[in-house]
Amino acid sequence: MSIKIALLGYGNLSRGVEAAIKQNADTELVAVFTRRDPSSVSLKTEGVPVLNVSEIESMKDDIDVLVLGGGSATDLPEQTPKYAKLFNVVDSFDTHARIPEHFSNVDKAAKEGGNVGIISVGWDPGMFSLLRMISNAVLPEGNDYTFWGKGVSQGHSDAIRRIEGVKDARQYTVPIEAAVEKVRSGENPQLTTREKHLRECYVVAEENADKAYIEEQIKTMPNYFADYDTTVTFISEEELKEKHSGLPHGGFVLRSGVTGNNKENKHIIEYNLKLDSNPEFTGSVIVAYARAAYKLSKEGVSGCKTVFDIAPTYLSSQSPEELRAHML
Amino acid sequence: MSIKIALLGYGNLSRGVEAAIKQNADTELVAVFTRRDPSSVSLKTEGVPVLNVSEIESMKDDIDVLVLGGGSATDLPEQTPKYAKLFNVVDSFDTHARIPEHFSNVDKAAKEGGNVGIISVGWDPGMFSLLRMISNAVLPEGNDYTFWGKGVSQGHSDAIRRIEGVKDARQYTVPIEAAVEKVRSGENPQLTTREKHLRECYVVAEENADKAYIEEQIKTMPNYFADYDTTVTFISEEELKEKHSGLPHGGFVLRSGVTGNNKENKHIIEYNLKLDSNPEFTGSVIVAYARAAYKLSKEGVSGCKTVFDIAPTYLSSQSPEELRAHML
Numbered sequence: 104m105s106i107k108i109a110l111l112g113y114g115n116l117s118r119g120v121e122a123a124i125k126q127n128a129d130t131e132l133v134a135v136f137t138r139r140d141p142s143s144v145s146l147k148t149e150g151v152p153v154l155n156v157s158e159i160e161s162m163k164d165d166i167d168v169l170v171l172g173g174g175s176a177t178d179l180p181e182q183t184p185k186y187a188k189l190f191n192v193v194d195s196f197d198t199h200a201r202i203p204e205h206f207s208n209v210d211k212a213a214k215e216g217g218n219v220g221i222i223s224v225g226w227d228p229g230m231f232s233l234l235r236m237i238s239n240a241v242l243p244e245g246n247d248y249t250f251w252g253k254g255v256s257q258g259h260s261d262a263i264r265r266i267e268g269v270k271d272a273r274q275y276t277v278p279i280e281a282a283v284e285k286v287r288s289g290e291n292p293q294l295t296t297r298e299k300h301l302r303e304c305y306v307v308a309e310e311n312a313d314k315a316y317i318e319e320q321i322k323t324m325p326n327y328f329a330d331y332d333t334t335v336t337f338i339s340e341e342e343l344k345e346k347h348s349g350l351p352h353g354g355f356v357l358r359s360g361v362t363g364n365n366k367e368n369k370h371i372i373e374y375n376l377k378l379d380s381n382p383e384f385t386g387s388v389i390v391a392y393a394r395a396a397y398k399l400s401k402e403g404v405s406g407c408k409t410v411f412d413i414a415p416t417y418l419s420s421q422s423p424e425e426l427r428a429h430m431l
Numbered sequence: 432m433s434i435k436i437a438l439l440g441y442g443n444l445s446r447g448v449e450a451a452i453k454q455n456a457d458t459e460l461v462a463v464f465t466r467r468d469p470s471s472v473s474l475k476t477e478g479v480p481v482l483n484v485s486e487i488e489s490m491k492d493d494i495d496v497l498v499l500g501g502g503s504a505t506d507l508p509e510q511t512p513k514y515a516k517l518f519n520v521v522d523s524f525d526t527h528a529r530i531p532e533h534f535s536n537v538d539k540a541a542k543e544g545g546n547v548g549i550i551s552v553g554w555d556p557g558m559f560s561l562l563r564m565i566s567n568a569v570l571p572e573g574n575d576y577t578f579w580g581k582g583v584s585q586g587h588s589d590a591i592r593r594i595e596g597v598k599d600a601r602q603y604t605v606p607i608e609a610a611v612e613k614v615r616s617g618e619n620p621q622l623t624t625r626e627k628h629l630r631e632c633y634v635v636a637e638e639n640a641d642k643a644y645i646e647e648q649i650k651t652m653p654n655y656f657a658d659y660d661t662t663v664t665f666i667s668e669e670e671l672k673e674k675h676s677g678l679p680h681g682g683f684v685l686r687s688g689v690t691g692n693n694k695e696n697k698h699i700i701e702y703n704l705k706l707d708s709n710p711e712f713t714g715s716v717i718v719a720y721a722r723a724a725y726k727l728s729k730e731g732v733s734g735c736k737t738v739f740d741i742a743p744t745y746l747s748s749q750s751p752e753e754l755r756a757h758m759l
Binding site: 228 | 447450451453454455475527530531534551556558560561562563564565567568569570571572615617690691692695696697698699700701702703704705706707708711712714715716719722737738739740741742743744746747748751752754755756758759
């Protein structure tokens with residue numbers, strides 16, 4: 104009896120979930136739904152149907168958890184509440200400012216449907232949030248630091264691609280070692296945006312494009328690059344493909360706090376991720392929370408949950424007895 | 432309305448809990464119970480009574496959570512079940528092999544009393560267990576590594592003090608950097624005990640003691656030192672007091688795993704603690720779990736719990752709404 108998981112959408116993230124399902128013996132991929140022509144979608148798992156999203160309701164009794172692979176800008180605000188009425192769902196909604204509103208919409212829908220909806224699952228939001236929250240509870244007097252990278256930012260890569268004369272681009276977010284070391288040493292520095300991260304851009308220009316113009320457009324782009332030290336390197340299409348086709352990422356969350364009757368003792372908690380594949384790691388986290396959604400639903404729980412609301416034992420395929428004997 | 436916490440015992444750990452309570456506005460120390468003469472115990476918190484343990488039952492209605500500061504060898508196996516009948520309790524039971532039995536005893540007693548008993552709270556077991564468990568659920572194919580230190584091992588320091596001719600001693604457990612780097616690089620090494628940690632001993636000898644004999648006794652001591660590379664440095668009592676009176680500790684838990692259809696992508700999760708004061712950090716973790724015991728009990732929950740069973744939100748003094756808005 105495995106947990107029957109379906110996917111809505113088949114982008115990078117969904118493919119990461121698909122790969123993770125294969126590594127978890129208690130989970131099974133039962134369907135992929137798409138808004139495209141199903142015949143144009145080819146899965147990496149044999150024997151699993153690709154169906155048009157219009158057929159999703161007819162599969163209601165065959166799916167334990169629906170994973171929503173869409174984007175936070177337009178897909179998830181609409182899809183997660185919609186499908187939480189019909190299924191237990193998990194999404195990776197990552198627009199931090201809109202989480203309270205999204206939670207409220209999903210909570211209402213999930214309660215109506217008697218389902219569990221877990222939102223904002225992944226590593227940030229997700230694992231990083233969990234570590235920030237727990238570390239704050241343990242060390243209430245202190246400072247939080249989050250660094251991202253070295254890793255590919257797809258949003259920043261896309262922003263470069265929209266510049267005239269750019270054929271393709273890849274942007275790496277790079278934490279600045281000097282800042283990281285200050286935090287790790289317990290100095291509690293105040294750090295500006297520019298002091299925390301660099302932005303490294305690898306750009307393939309179209310033939311005869313004005314490279315000086317492209318570089319200027321990147322470096323002065325508000326929100327994305329203007330507040331950072333940014334390097335721009337023009338490379339060939341072949342080099343981009345060869346050296347920059349992966350989606351590595353990672354980063355670290357630090358909590359620097361004090362204890363003692365005179366606050367004389369310092370403590371540093373660091374959670375550090377080095378990920379060869381951002382979507383595959385995110386997909387792996389999602390599968391663990393899909394398991395939690397399934398177990399909670401079996402216990403009669405309904406409504407919207409986040410990583411804060413779920414006891415860790417629900418994430419594991421092992422029994423509480425096994426976990427106590429081997430992991431505690 | 433703060434959470435009323437009492438302590439049983441007043442050793443290093445209890446003093447760490449006492450200091451942490453002062454940093455958490457929603458908690459309050461209401462009593463310390465001791466098996467000694469109460470007049471011999473002087474607290475760091477004004478206005479809190481020190482009482483003989485025989486009076487503990489009479490305080491039943493004035494205490495929300497009793498924290499057990501005793502040792503795992505003889506105190507906690509008896510005390511935690513005994514007091515779980517009367518109070519919500521938290522302990523730091525750390526004899527890994529006996530956790531299943533301890534859980535079972537505390538569970539029975541806590542259910543009888545309608546109380547919550549949280550066992551094995553601290554950083555190992557505790558935070559390290561939590562990270563091991565979650566990281567295994569997220570990356571089911573991989574290897575676990577735990578390194579401790581650099582930090583003072585009180586058990587090993589005590590073992591040295593029992594050798595003839597030793598006046599005082601301090602033992603540091605030191606992770607071996609070369610081994611750590613292999614793990615961080617994703618090599619998945621097989622590591623022997625000797626390859627993972629060094630043991631550094633600072634020893635104050637009695638006048639005219641046979642130092643060669645002491646050094647030999649330390650280095651060949653089974654279980655404690657024989658399987659490690661151990662250094663022994665004789666120092667004066669003054670130097671021990673000046674340079675080695677703190678109780679720093681720390682360490683890191685690593686999970687090295689793979690994902691992908693061909694398991695081609697590596698991921699490293701690292702949780703790293705650098706602690707100036709082992710008992711104060713442990714005490715800080717305990718206060719967060721005392722808050723959880725209180726909240727769970729208010730919801731009508733009873734029985735024994737571990738860090739695996741408790742949703743992170745229970746650890747925080749912030750509301751779920753605040754946590755979602757600011758920490759997710």
